Amino acid sequence: MFSSSSPLPAPLEKVFQYIDLHQDEFVNYAQKSWIISFGEWVAIESDSVQPVPHFRQELFRMMAVAADMLQRLGAHVASVDMGSQQLPDGQSLPIPPVILAELGNDPTKATVCFYGHLDVQPADRADGWLTDPYMLTEVDGKLYGRGATDNKGPVLAWIHAVSAFRALERDLPVNIKFIIEGMEEAGSVALEELMEKEKDRFFSGVDYIVISDNLWISQRKPAITYGTRGNSYFTVEVKCRDQDFHSGTFGGILHEPMADLVALLGSLVDSSGHILVPGIYDEVAPLTEEEINTYKAIDLDLEEYRNSSQVAKFLFNTKEEILMHLWRYPSLSIHGIEGAFDEPGAKTVIPGRVIGKFSIRLVPHMNVSVVEKQVTQHLEDVFSKRNSSNEMVVSMALGLHPWIANINNTQYIAAKRAIRTVFGTDPDMIRDGSTIPIAKMFQEIVHKSVVMIPLGAVDDGEHSQNEKINRWNYIEGTKVFAAFFFEMAQLH
Ligand SMILES: Cn1cncc1C[C@H](NC(=O)CCN)C(=O)O
Numbered sequence: 001m002f003s004s005s006s007p008l009p010a011p012l013e014k015v016f017q018y019i020d021l022h023q024d025e026f027v028n029y030a031q032k033s034w035i036i037s038f039g040e041w042v043a044i045e046s047d048s049v050q051p052v053p054h055f056r057q058e059l060f061r062m063m064a065v066a067a068d069m070l071q072r073l074g075a076h077v078a079s080v081d082m083g084s085q086q087l088p089d090g091q092s093l094p095i096p097p098v099i100l101a102e103l104g105n106d107p108t109k110a111t112v113c114f115y116g117h118l119d120v121q122p123a124d125r126a127d128g129w130l131t132d133p134y135m136l137t138e139v140d141g142k143l144y145g146r147g148a149t150d151n152k153g154p155v156l157a158w159i160h161a162v163s164a165f166r167a168l169e170r171d172l173p174v175n176i177k178f179i180i181e182g183m184e185e186a187g188s189v190a191l192e193e194l195m196e197k198e199k200d201r202f203f204s205g206v207d208y209i210v211i212s213d214n215l216w217i218s219q220r221k222p223a224i225t226y227g228t229r230g231n232s233y234f235t236v237e238v239k240c241r242d243q244d245f246h247s248g249t250f251g252g253i254l255h256e257p258m259a260d261l262v263a264l265l266g267s268l269v270d271s272s273g274h275i276l277v278p279g280i281y282d283e284v285a286p287l288t289e290e291e292i293n294t295y296k297a298i299d300l301d302l303e304e305y306r307n308s309s310q311v312a313k314f315l316f317n318t319k320e321e322i323l324m325h326l327w328r329y330p331s332l333s334i335h336g337i338e339g340a341f342d343e344p345g346a347k348t349v350i351p352g353r354v355i356g357k358f359s360i361r362l363v364p365h366m367n368v369s370v371v372e373k374q375v376t377q378h379l380e381d382v383f384s385k386r387n388s389s390n391e392m393v394v395s396m397a398l399g400l401h402p403w404i405a406n407i408n409n410t411q412y413i414a415a416k417r418a419i420r421t422v423f424g425t426d427p428d429m430i431r432d433g434s435t436i437p438i439a440k441m442f443q444e445i446v447h448k449s450v451v452m453i454p455l456g457a458v459d460d461g462e463h464s465q466n467e468k469i470n471r472w473n474y475i476e477g478t479k480v481f482a483a484f485f486f487e488m489a490q491l492h
């Protein structure tokens, strides 16, 4: 137990020194044979979203490079075959292996398991990247590249924290396990089956889970994340026939599918963001005074956030309301319409069949299958009032559960202390409005407690053009992980 005011314990002091002295090696080049640089990882085009052979090959190479690195670090590594993925067009593509690795199995020590993913979102220089997305490029202390913050950087930071102990020939304070996948951006395909299979094997000796796959809510203040929203993703198809019509020859005598669909989509949410599906708010956890206070404490400059997002006005005017509507209330977003005429020009078409897409972000204690029923019922009611002769089919394409943790768990205390040691400040305790599906799987299937320790800053641009991680976040984050090992050992 130590704080920023008391001196670091000698072994940790040495580890921090090592991380500082070797930071260029972590970023740029390899000297020690077991360290591979960040740059080499970013250069692998491990895009899991575009289902084409080139990117799948890159994904397999990515997982092989990572497995090899962990092996050279002294870990026992298994690359688990995940079979293949059936695409809607009938094609099938191989799924990259999941790495299960283990370093140390001293029964007197705590065992900490780290989850990360090495696949990335698509990136194309032509989309507005200022540098080659697959070449890690440092500008003013910012390391630009696809995957820099999501999630290659944080995975490497964890590995580098471990490697610092090994380089100093020091015993690791905890046993370490890794689960690293290559399909997160595609919805963690086949991962749930693996978790079921391994819950009493690989995961049986695990005490704590750490995920570092989201961002701080600030540019400078570190954070710990204790909850994420879930997501229920819907498609609603309205069909007259499989072919389009000419509006000159059919306009005026048809129930038009697009008119039905626009009415259906228009019935979902009002202009103040309130969801109109009956019953949808019934299970939302009631708000307490104590909870409101937790939002007050969070470092968020609303004006700066609004300006940097280039939004004229948000739906809410206070920090607390904004945070609550991102984290603890559901939201409904309309994403698009398949089959619609969406090109420039004035084509006089009546689409014969259209598919609307929308999703509802779920919060505690909403239930995925209850939401599915409520949404389906609501759309059927709205549709039947239209007396349309078209066919409507509603289906839920994805049902991802919300996740929330108990912040009094041991690893939250350890993470807080580690952050205080490195940054000299207490972290913001935050939730995340997006979804990290594996968190709930750890809780429900493996029955282990998860802490999320994000490393990147709010402006890192995950999934966007010019994704980056600051060198400062990456190097100090590596120290946070090293300090976390120490704190975990003390608290266990
Ligand atoms: C694929 N998908 C569909 N519904 C939800 C998701 C996951 C996706 N996850 C992230 O973005 C993680 C960000 N750190 C999201 O929340 O949209």
Ligand SMILES: [Zn+2]
Pocket (backbone or CB within 6 Å): 117, 150, 151, 184, 213
């Ligand atoms: Zn990610």
Ligand SMILES: [Zn+2]
Pocket (backbone or CB within 6 Å): 121, 150, 185, 462, 463
């Ligand atoms: Zn992502």
